[in-house]
Every structure is written in structure tokens, then in C-alpha cells.
Amino acid sequence: DTAVSQTPKYLVTQMGNDKSIKCEQNLGHDTMYWYKQDSKKFLKIMFSYNNKELIINETVPNRFSPKSPDKAHLNLHINSLELGDSAVYFCASSLAGGRTDTQYFGPGTRLTVL
Amino acid sequence: AQKITQTQPGMFVQEKEAVTLDCTYDTSDPSYGLFWYKQPSSGEMIFLIYQGSYDQQNATEGRYSLNFQKARKSANLVISASQLGDSAMYFCAMREGNTGNQFYFGTGTSLTVIP
Numbered sequence: 001d002t003a004v005s006q007t008p009k010y011l012v013t014q015m016g017n018d019k020s021i022k023c024e025q026n027l028g029h030d031t032m033y034w035y036k037q038d039s040k041k042f043l044k045i046m047f048s049y050n051n052k053e054l055i056i057n058e059t060v061p062n063r064f065s066p067k068s069p070d071k072a073h074l075n076l077h078i079n080s081l082e083l084g085d086s087a088v089y090f091c092a093s094s095l096a097g098g099r100t101d102t103q104y105f106g107p108g109t110r111l112t113v114l
Numbered sequence: 115a116q117k118i119t120q121t122q123p124g125m126f127v128q129e130k131e132a133v134t135l136d137c138t139y140d141t142s143d144p145s146y147g148l149f150w151y152k153q154p155s156s157g158e159m160i161f162l163i164y165q166g167s168y169d170q171q172n173a174t175e176g177r178y179s180l181n182f183q184k185a186r187k188s189a190n191l192v193i194s195a196s197q198l199g200d201s202a203m204y205f206c207a208m209r210e211g212n213t214g215n216q217f218y219f220g221t222g223t224s225l226t227v228i229p
Contacts, residue, residue: 004213033217041153041203056216084215090159100147101209103217105159 003027004106006065006091012112021109023091032074035090086113115140118220125225127196135208135223147209148189160227166213196227
């Protein structure tokens with residue numbers, strides 16, 4: 001049973017397109033996150049939701065919009081894709097948002113913008 | 115200032131030997147948690163070990179142990195009896211405070227285990 005799943009695993013698209021990445025967790029966690037990992041492996045948090053409510057919104061272009069239909073899902077929609085959006089995007093979840101709560105990551109989605 | 119610093123971009127270790135991956139952190143919050151993750155070449159992020167700021171003892175999980183030196187603000191990962199499958203990127207991370215909403219990652223250390 002997959003704890004945190006993401007689809008698709010690979011996404012290749014042209015500049016200017018709009019795409020979505022889906023994330024689901026079956027751990028019963030309240031908090032979900034999106035991270036971007038660049039080509040140098042640096043991980044940067046983008047968004048965090050707790051029980052469908054946005055709690056972290058880092059400085060990312062407003063072309064990126066997270067949507068949480070329920071606490072088990074956090075999707076990432078990206079408009080007008082640019083070359084610099086190419087990266088691996090990770091979804092993660094944790095029980096709540098406390099300092100002791102471990103984040104569990106999905107397998108990642110490798111986005112390539114041509 | 116960097117919240118998490120990993121000064122070793124790359125490390126090599128002989129199979130069956132122990133290796134220490136360095137991590138220092140910066141916080142003025144007395145309440146925080148420290149984490150290590152492994153990222154093999156397949157790309158997934160695997161949780162390894164956790165240490166809380168109030169924990170009296172160093173955390174251990176199988177072959178992984180965390181050398182927690184609070185006064186020095188260091189949380190080094192020790193892998194004993196290295197195996198070829200330990201070759202991967204290793205990330206140190208921290209969550210601050212009771213809400214802990216923000217999760218900071220280091221830049222990672224690439225470990226290669228030599229047969």
C-alpha cells in the first residue's frame with residue numbers, strides 16, 4: 001500500500017502549457033506539502049496545507065496554485081509553464097505540523113519543460 | 115543565515131566501515147526536531163531517523179544513529195557497517211517550534227560506498 005502517491009511520475013511538456021500533478025496520502029495525516037527539488041538537489045518548500053487550509057505559501061510565482069479538495073489530497077496546478085519550472089516536485093505529508101512530526105514523501109514527479 | 119548546513123558535498127566510505135555525515139543547524143528556538151532523509155538514485159525521499167531537541171539520548175534506528183551535540187548545534191548521522199545500498203544523497207532537516215510548519219533542508223551529502 002502506497003503511503004503518499006503522486007501522478008504522473010514523469011511529465012514532459014512544452015513551454016506555455018498548463019499542467020497538474022496530483023498527490024494523495026492514505027496515512028490519515030492532516031498536513032500536506034509541496035516541494036521543488038532543482039537540478040542541484042536543493043529542496044525548497046512551496047506550499048503547506050493543514051486540513052485543507054493553506055498555512056505555508058512560500059515565494060513562488062502565482063502560476064503555481066495548490067488545491068486541496070480534502071485533507072487526503074493536495075494537487076499542484078501550474079499555468080504557463082516555463083523552462084525554469086523543470087525540476088522534481090515532491091509531495092509530502094505529516095500527522096500534523098508539529099516539530100516532532102515526520103514528513104513522508106511521495107515518489108516525486110519529474111517535470112521537464114521543453 | 116543557513117538554517118541547516120551540510121559541509122560535505124561528497125563522501126566515500128569502504129564497504130563495512132562506518133561513516134559520519136555532518137550536519138549543523140541554526141535556531142534560537144529551544145523546541146525543534148532534527149531529521150535525516152536518504153535519497154537514492156531512484157529519487158524517492160526515505161525517512162531515516164529523528165531527534166528531538168529535548169531528547170536526552172541520541173536516536174538510533176538499526177545501523178543509523180544520530181550524534182546529537184546540542185551545545186554545538188550539530189546532528190551528525192552515523193552509518194555503521196556501510197553497505198553498497200547506502201550509496202545515496204543524504205539530507206539533514208529541521209523543524210522549529212511547536213507549530214513546526216516550516217521544514218528546512220540542508221544541501222545534502224552524496225555518499226558513495228566502495229566495494
